[in-house]
Amino acid sequence: MPELPEVETVRRGLEQALKDATIKKVTLRRHNLRIPFPDNISTLLEGRRIKAIRRRAKYLLFDFDSDDVMIAHLGMTGRFSVEAKAPKRFSKHDHAVFELSDGRVTIYNDARRFGLITLCKRAETSTHPLFAALGPEPLEEEFSVAYLKTALARRKAPIKTVLMDQAVVVGVGNIYASEALFLSGVDPRKPALEAAGKAKQMIVSIRKVLDDALASGGSSLKDFLHVSGESGYFQHQFNVYGRSGKPCISCHKPVAMLRQAGRSTFFCKYCQK
DNA sequence: ATGATGTCCTGGGCGC
DNA sequence: TGCGCCCAGGACATCA
Numbered sequence: 001m002p003e004l005p006e007v008e009t010v011r012r013g014l015e016q017a018l019k020d021a022t023i024k025k026v027t028l029r030r031h032n033l034r035i036p037f038p039d040n041i042s043t044l045l046e047g048r049r050i051k052a053i054r055r056r057a058k059y060l061l062f063d064f065d066s067d068d069v070m071i072a073h074l075g076m077t078g079r080f081s082v083e084a085k086a087p088k089r090f091s092k093h094d095h096a097v098f099e100l101s102d103g104r105v106t107i108y109n110d111a112r113r114f115g116l117i118t119l120c121k122r123a124e125t126s127t128h129p130l131f132a133a134l135g136p137e138p139l140e141e142e143f144s145v146a147y148l149k150t151a152l153a154r155r156k157a158p159i160k161t162v163l164m165d166q167a168v169v170v171g172v173g174n175i176y177a178s179e180a181l182f183l184s185g186v187d188p189r190k191p192a193l194e195a196a197g198k199a200k201q202m203i204v205s206i207r208k209v210l211d212d213a214l215a216s217g218g219s220s221l222k223d224f225l226h227v228s229g230e231s232g233y234f235q236h237q238f239n240v241y242g243r244s245g246k247p248c249i250s251c252h253k254p255v256a257m258l259r260q261a262g263r264s265t266f267f268c269k270y271c272q273k
Numbered sequence: 274a275t276g277a278t279g280t281c282c283t284g285g286g287c288g289c
Numbered sequence: 290t291g292c293g294c295c296c297a298g299g300a301c302a303t304c305a
Binding site: 002003006034058073074075076077112114115164166173174175176219221222223224241263264 | 296297298299300301
Binding site: 034075076077092093110111112113114154155156157161222223261262 | 274275276277278279281282283284285
């Protein structure tokens with residue numbers, strides 16, 4: 001999926017396009033994604049105006065001029081697009097269609113359907129089961145050295161796996177975990193509790209890689225697109241991700257790949273201790 | 274509680 | 290051209 005930079009890029013695109021737009025009609029082209037669509041989604045959203053679009057972790061939150069909030073997660077392959085008018089025919093994986101009162105149409109498309117769209121009330125946004133266990137936002141102050149040291153203290157799992165745990169810090173997925181560990185010089189296999197001494201470097205590196213990716217409009221490997229249909233460009237700046245066998249940009253020895261918790265990890269055996 | 278593994282789902286790329 | 294296999298940016302359930 002889209003990790004934090006991609007979700008934030010989508011959020012900005014959606015907010016630009018949809019702030020103050022009114023939903024005229026909601027059409028669901030199947031009954032579920034990862035979880036069922038709420039039965040009353042059309043009733044609750046039709047006629048409502050979008051006041052703001054926020055992001056928490058990798059979730060998008062659409063605030064309406066009612067009590068209701070629409071929560072969306074892009075999973076691995078979810079996309080939102082905003083079209084000037086309804087397409088002549090929908091494509092296979094266009095699952096949710098939001099017609100706006102000005103004639104435009106917003107489409108949620110998701111080939112693998114690992115995403116979700118659901119609803120909650122505004123007051124529930126921090127206590128909702130999807131949000132209750134989430135850790136701090138990496139770009140905010142609460143993601144501090146003291147916090148991270150504590151969070152890593154009892155964790156024996158490899159640091160890379162732990163950085164992807166959304167209860168530790170949100171928004172960091174498989175690509176940016178590898179990239180951030182390369183920048184901080186930490187071996188992804190190192191038990192988290194032993195890497196805690198590098199908490200400061202890891203925080204700086206996570207922020208740098210996320211900020212830089214955001215500035216490039218995210219990373220487009222195969223699926224990610226902006227709301228406008230453009231690609232992100234940060235994939236051209238990866239130091240290690242997807243570069244196994246190619247020379248490390250620092251020591252020029254080959255970048256290594258391994259599997260951790262079922263996911264590919266890329267790193268330099270010589271630069272990351 | 275923690276960690277490792279399997280699962281949801283489709284599509285693209287590769288080797289044969 | 291076709292087939293089978295493996296891989297993919299996430300998150301959750303399950304089991305030890």
